[in-house]
């Protein structure tokens with residue numbers, strides 16, 4: 449194990465950041481007796497504290513890949529590992545440490561925006577759930593919409609509630625499927641700022657599936673999924689040196 453420290457830092461509380469490792473992952477489906485292979489033998493490591501964009505044509509399998517790396521679905525073959533400190537566990541144990549922003553939001557229709565956002569905290573027994581949810585909704589620009597139900601909100605506003613819900617309990621990893629898909633350019637920029645700043649504040653890993661080249665360019669790493677192959681854009685690598693320095697291997 450090697451520990452790299454920041455200059456002038458005080459030992460020994462090196463931050464132990466987690467990572468997600470996909471090893472030789474393949475995913476295929478049988479549709480009308482025909483086998484459809486999305487990808488084969490794919491390898492990828494996601495580090496806490498880094499941001500990743502996954503781009504590629506519609507139907508390439510980007511959302512499916514996001515579901516696999518977050519442990520919400522299982523691959524046809526291959527292995528997914530969640531590495532924390534010296535421990536390697538299956539991706540199922542990642543569930544309590546992730547915030548997921550779904551393409552279709554998945555907000556609970558009978559709850560207000562405030563209660564949708566407070567829910568993950570309440571489920572964790574946090575007595576300050578409502579205060580934290582209020583602060584998070586204010587951060588995403590919805591301070592005047594807290595008591596509205598999802599059906600009373602526009603698509604873009606529901607998107608922001610979903611983002612607030614994913615960020616509010618400070619998860620180690622955030623997975624976002626088209627997080628700015630329903631937003632105008634100004635709101636998309638604002639939401640991207642919130643996503644990146646919250647991840648930075650909490651040292652969270654961020655993995656986004658997006659068709660927006662502008663959003664992808666803001667990530668530390670860009671991957672393109674096309675015809676079953678995942679290729680890193682090697683001309684684009686903005687890996688955060690500060691976070692890397694604190695990374696424990």
Ligand SMILES: Nc1ncnc2c1ncn2[C@@H]1O[C@H](COP(=O)(O)OP(=O)(O)OP(=O)(O)O)[C@@H](O)[C@H]1O
Nearest residue numbers: 477478479486504505506507508509510511512513
């Ligand atoms: N559980 C499933 N059973 C059968 N086919 C599936 C399943 N999940 C995904 N697919 C198929 O896999 C393909 C890839 O879907 P996916 O949503 O991952 O693509 P995508 O790259 O995210 O597309 P988009 O950019 O349009 O959202 C699609 O043709 C989809 O119908």
